[in-house]
Amino acid sequence: MMMQFPPAGGNQLASIMMVEECEINTEGSYLFLEVDSTEQSGQVLLSAFIQRIVDTENNVHILCYENPIAIVKSRIYGPNIHKIQFHDAFYDHKGWFKAGDKEAKETETRNDLLTILQNVKSSSTSGSVVIIDSLSPLILNTGFCESYRQLHMLLNSAQSFFGLTVSRLVCLVHEDVLPNSSCSLPQLHHMATTLLKVSAPVRANPIVHITHVKPGGKVLSQREWYTVSGDNSVTSGELTSADLMAVSRPSESLPEDLTTFKLGLGEEEKQARSRLVLPYLRVDSGGGDVGSKVFYEPDAADDWDEEDPDDDLDV
Secondary structure, rough: OOOOOOOOOOOOOHHHHOOOOOHHOOOEEEEEEEEEEEEEHHHHHHHHEEEEEEHHHHOEEEEEOOHHHHHHHHHHHHHHHHEEEEEOOOOOOOOOHHHHHOOOOOHHHHOOOOHHHHOOOOOOOOOOOOOOOEEEEEEEEHHHHHHHHHHHHHOOOOOOOOOOOOOEEEEEEHHHHHOHHHHHHHHHHHHHHHHEEEEEEOOEEEEEEEEEEOOOEEEEEEEEEEEEEOOOOOEEEEHHHHHHHHHHHHOOOOOOOOOOOOOOOOHHHHHHHOOOOOOOOOOOOOOOOOHHHHHOOOOOOOOOOOOOOOOOOOO
């Protein structure tokens, strides 16, 4: 079974998001990680990926940490939405309301990853897909070390975990809100089998940097533009050489509203500057090439000493 995106002209984004069962590590699970930032949201692309999972998989669990369940549901279309088991970690993300319930067990007052999955009742023997709408609230509330430990346990569990067999884990993370992101983000990258990093649009289309690790260790890496239509279908294509230069080298022009005065020069001002003769420059009016010259203007206070006490000068 595979997740099939609509054909997009031989591009890599569609093919890299078709995850065949033979590519899943038999000793653990497959992690699909999408990274976004304030300059470009990855929620639309994640919704498109969720749509394809729902259309092809039977056992799907969505953990809603960043958005209410109603909002996540509104982004999924088609008759297969009943396949999804939604888990609300948004309303009581710290477990405070459950903690006030005397009949609630102590483990039920936590909303970390393992606690939620521990309470899942699954009778299916096939692998389930677990989707986390955003890892950022989980990391901020639980801590990066604990969140990383739980992700690692879930991905490296060859057998069922609390009766739930996880074959794939799909996550979104906001890189600019992670604590100490320069250290924590590379660790998440290393854990992922497929990494999508979205960036600001170039020529009206956002950019995605794809990194996919094959089972044999081969790494596929490519940058593409993409668009997501209203029905969550994805279209993408290769970047041109001009687009790649624009991505790798941002514009060096100064913002127009940086200051209240003009920093640059107009064409007339540039011409006037080129015609200006500075006082320390001498204009040669003579004809022909006479070589270098030394110009000296005697001064009234000059001390002319014409004597040669050592008799070593040709005076």
